[in-house]
Amino acid sequence: MDRLIRCIAVLLLLWFAAGCTEPLIQTDHHGVQAANETGTPDRAADKVSDKASVKRFTVRAVKYHFDIQEIRVKQGDTVEITLENLKGYHTLKIEGYNIEVKKSRPVSFVADKKGSFVFRCGVICGSGHEEMTGLLIVE
Numbered sequence: 565m566d567r568l569i570r571c572i573a574v575l576l577l578l579w580f581a582a583g584c585t586e587p588l589i590q591t592d593h594h595g596v597q598a599a600n601e602t603g604t605p606d607r608a609a610d611k612v613s614d615k616a617s618v619k620r621f622t623v624r625a626v627k628y629h630f631d632i633q634e635i636r637v638k639q640g641d642t643v644e645i646t647l648e649n650l651k652g653y654h655t656l657k658i659e660g661y662n663i664e665v666k667k668s669r670p671v672s673f674v675a676d677k678k679g680s681f682v683f684r685c686g687v688i689c690g691s692g693h694e695e696m697t698g699l700l701i702v703e
Contacts, residue, residue, distance in 0.1 A: 618672070620644045623665075625654035625685065625696075633698040635683075637675045643700075646670040655686035658700055675702045 619641050624631040625648065637643050647656050647665045656665040660681040665671045685696040 618642045618644055620646070620670075622646045622648060623656060623698075624648045624650055625652075625656070626650045627652070628696050630656070630683075630685075630696065630698050634701065635698065636701045636703065638703050639675055639678050641675045641702075642672055643675050644670050644672045653687055654696070656683050657686040658683045661700075675700075678702050 617640075619637050621632060621635055621644070623635075623645060635643070635645070645656065645665045646669075647654070647667055649667045653667065655667075657663070658665075658681055660677065660679070661673060663671055663673055664686050679702055681700040681702070683698045683700055
């Protein structure tokens with residue numbers, strides 16, 4: 565019985581560690597992803613799209629990092645955020661708006677409060693979890 569418990573504990577530890585092993589995607593200071601290993605730009609154009617008054621953002625979550633650290637919108641805009649987990653499981657929680665975006669389920673809301681609101685991973689994903697943050701700025 566003791567051996568079974570140890571085996572389960574080791575498997576859980578390995579599963580947990582595997583959730584946060586994706587290499588970090590480098591971004592510049594504006595949240596635009598740098599070129600990949602082949603030298604071609606990755607997704608810079610599809611990060612934000614303006615259709616009518618809906619601002620759409622796709623955020624990729626990797627090991628202790630969101631590829632977009634800043635989302636800037638105007639008060640009254642409808643904001644749609646989609647989260648892509650490249651590896652492991654993460655969520656994106658926006659403090660002050662009581663919103664949690666989960667994998668591949670777009671969440672829409674009206675940015676009705678001006679200010680700066682921290683967003684962070686809502687799942688404890690490892691030792692660097694506390695650094696997995698960004699900022700929603702409503703002007």
